Amino acid sequence: xxxxxxxxxxxxxxxDDEACSSEGGHMTVESVRGTEDVLYPWTPIDxxxxxxxxxxxxxxxxxxxxxxxxxxxEMPPIADSVSFHLVVSxxxxxxxxxxxxxxxxxxxxxxxxxxxxxxxxxxxxxxxxGRVDLLPQTMIGDHYSVLRHxxxxxxxxxxxxxxxxxxxxxxxxxxLLPPILRMDAAGSATRSTTTQVLSLMxxxxxxxxxxxxxxxxxxxxxxxxxxxxSWIDSAxxxxxxxxxxxQDPQVGRALAAVHxxxxxxxxxxxxxxxxxxxxxxxxxxxxxxxxxPAMRYVGRWRMxxxxxxxxxxxxxxxxxxxxxxxxxxxxxxxxxxxTGASPGSVRHRTDGTFPTRR
Numbered sequence: 001x002x003x004x005x006x007x008x009x010x011x012x013x014x015x016d017d018e019a020c021s022s023e024g025g026h027m028t029v030e031s032v033r034g035t036e037d038v039l040y041p042w043t044p045i046d047x048x049x050x051x052x053x054x055x056x057x058x059x060x061x062x063x064x065x066x067x068x069x070x071x072x073x074e075m076p077p078i079a080d081s082v083s084f085h086l087v088v089s090x091x092x093x094x095x096x097x098x099x100x101x102x103x104x105x106x107x108x109x110x111x112x113x114x115x116x117x118x119x120x121x122x123x124x125x126x127x128x129x130g131r132v133d134l135l136p137q138t139m140i141g142d143h144y145s146v147l148r149h150x151x152x153x154x155x156x157x158x159x160x161x162x163x164x165x166x167x168x169x170x171x172x173x174x175x176l177l178p179p180i181l182r183m184d185a186a187g188s189a190t191r192s193t194t195t196q197v198l199s200l201m202x203x204x205x206x207x208x209x210x211x212x213x214x215x216x217x218x219x220x221x222x223x224x225x226x227x228x229x230s231w232i233d234s235a236x237x238x239x240x241x242x243x244x245x246x247q248d249p250q251v252g253r254a255l256a257a258v259h260x261x262x263x264x265x266x267x268x269x270x271x272x273x274x275x276x277x278x279x280x281x282x283x284x285x286x287x288x289x290x291x292x293p294a295m296r297y298v299g300r301w302r303m304x305x306x307x308x309x310x311x312x313x314x315x316x317x318x319x320x321x322x323x324x325x326x327x328x329x330x331x332x333x334x335x336x337x338x339t340g341a342s343p344g345s346v347r348h349r350t351d352g353t354f355p356t357r358r
Contacts, residue, residue, distance in 0.1 A: 047256035048232070048246040055170045055225050057163040061143050062217045063132070064205055065158040068150030070121075072128035073135075075162075077117035082174060083162050084111045084224055085120065086198070088205045090156025093126075095119040099179045107198055111181040111227045113174050122156060132160075144213040159205050161220050166311060168304035169259055172242060173228065178235075181227050194226050245289035250275040254286070258298055262305045263322075266298050303338040310346040319343070 065073075067090070075083055085094070087104045094102045094110060096118045104110060112118055119128055129135065129149065137147040165171050183194060201219040204212050232238045239247070246252045254275040258266060271294050272282035286294045306319050320331035336342050 047252040047259075048243070050256055050259070051169045051173055051246055052225065052229060052232075054167040055165060055173070055228065056167065057221050057224070058166055060161055060163040060217065060221070061145075062159070062161040062213070062220060063137065063145045063147050064216070065132075065147040065149070065156075065160060067122065067147075067156045067158065069153035069156070070123065070126040071150035071156075072119060072121040072126045073132040073149070074119050074128055074130060075112075075117055075160075076131050076133065077115055078162055079115045080171070081115045081162050081164050082111060082113045082224065083116075083118070084109065084160065084220060084227075086159040086201060086205075086220070086223070088157040088159060088202045090154060091122070092156055092158065093121045093124050094180070095121070096180050102180065102182065104182075107184075107202065109183045109198060109223055109227065111177070111224055112179070113177040113181065114179070116179065120158075122150070122154070140213050144217065157205060159201060159216060159220060161217070163221065163224065166308055168301065168308065171304070176237070176241065176243060177228065177231060178237075181231055183223075183227050183230060194223075194230070197222055197226065242290055245286075248285075248289055250277055250282070251286050251289050254282070254294070255290075258301055262298075262302045266295070268294055271298075300338050303335050306335060306343075307339060307341075307346050310343055316343045316347070 067073075085092070085104070086109045087106050089106050091106070092104050094104060094112075096102075096112055096116060101124060102110070121128070132147065135147060135149060137145040139145050165174055183198075197219055201216060201223065204215045204219070232243060238244070246255055254271045257264075257271070257274045264270075268283055269279050271286075272279045275282050277285070283294060286297075290297055292300075306314075309319060310316070316328045316332060320328045325331040325334070332343050339346075
């Protein structure tokens with residue numbers, strides 16, 4: 001998601017006590033009073049639906065793997081990424097740290113979030129040939145390849161990929177996912193949309209056709225979102241915490257307002273008005289559902305949004321000026337304290353290339 005030139009119009013008020021008292025920033029609540037009535041061109045009916053809308057991927061790499069047993073492939077850990085695998089034909093065993101090995105059959109689709117490294121094999125005892133990104137493969141384009149590998153036995157065809165989510169809403173949602181997110185072919189029989197997408201993707205993978213890589217990559221992105229949506233619909237863990245707060249009819253409205261307009265001079269009072277609650281009731285309910293006080297969430301959200309702006313090419317000087325800090329150093333200090341990374345390290349990841357680790 002591209003952040004426009006008006007990413008942040010005001011200094012993040014009440015970011016934290018230290019930022020407000022000693023890190024610069026000359027604007028006061030009174031100086032921006034009146035901006036809280038800004039009208040936005042649209043208001044989402046469902047804050048959770050808005051979060052799903054922001055599951056837009058970038059920096060992806062996709063591979064069609066034509067394998068023959070015995071075979072074993074290692075996917076290295078890649079920070080801030082999500083891996084996925086679709087079994088088109090044959091079978092595979094998936095080994096993810098801290099999870100039991102899983103056997104996947106034709107039509108099964110699995111997502112491995114959190115950038116975790118993992119191993120895929122034709123059978124539990126099959127030898128590991130090493131990192132998949134270091135094996136010879138035919139490049140169809142900058143972001144798509146065909147891998148042919150194995151010992152000549154029973155054949156399996158996979159469609160695999162690695163994608164990144166750059167919007168902070170999407171990243172927060174992905175961070176909540178379990179180590180393995182699986183959609184079984186048999187379990188999807190009653191979900192017509194998922195079944196149809198799986199069938200289309202398998203058909204494209206079986207027959208090389210002009211433009212097939214474009215169709216496969218787009219269908220893969222859709223399947224990742226469908227898998228996450230299925231988890232939200234069915235997992236008890238998705239009914240609590242931040243995802244549960246998005247579904248709350250009152251706190252969800254306040255969260256959506258912050259997500260849409262991180263530049264506004266939010267206060268607990270103004271957020272309580274968004275939720276149609278009293279200040280005290282809102283503050284208590286927000287902390288109970290989200291797990292942190294409202295203004296701490298707002299401050300962290302602003303810096304997460306600044307991360308996206310930096311990756312889209314904004315400079316530290318621009319963001320410091322827009323956010324009302326007295327200097328780049330003051331902004332950088334607050335940014336690192338909240339995000340754990342320096343603005344400069346974030347700006348280095350702006351080329352959109354697939355982030356391999358060698």
